[in-house]
Amino acid sequence: MPSGSAIRGTRVGSGPIRPTERCEPAPRHPVTYWCANSHPTEVSLAADVTPPVTWDCPRCGQPGGLDAANPPGRPRAEPYKTHLAYVKERRSDADGAAILAEALANLRQRRGEN
Incomplete structure (x- = not known):
């Protein structure tokens, strides 16, 4: 007995079957931030957005900057x-x-x- 469900065979939370046919992703550019421990963090941002000055490092939690040679210092507690x-x-x-x-x-x- 068919149930008539249009989403039969897919799981909850799954994305579209063919996303490239349904939409075109927004243009993006990668931006790399460097923390004081020299951990690189690459973030994909929209092409028309100016990148923030700092970004928190996911490995150590310190702020990261855009300049690898001069990363921001540890925040003062x-x-x-x-x-x-x-x-x-x-x-x-x-x-x-x-x-x-x-x-x-x-x-x-x-x-x-x-």
Whole structure:
């Protein structure tokens, strides 16, 4: 008993049977990036796109550049910042003193000390 399925005999996720007859691939050009460990990474990009300056190396994770003789250096790791460090970036010492004085005045007023 025929099922009438047009996709009988193919598996899920498979591509077209003859892709060259149905579409023409976009023009591409290969671009090679080099990391500090001299790992080459070749990426195919569209012909009308300017290549990015850096590309992460899939082998070591470091950034790679277009110049094999002068690859970009290792990125600098930012240290962990606490909440207080972020607050100190946003506020000066004078602002902090003013906010503290205001909070203490409100607290003393609620307690009836003033």
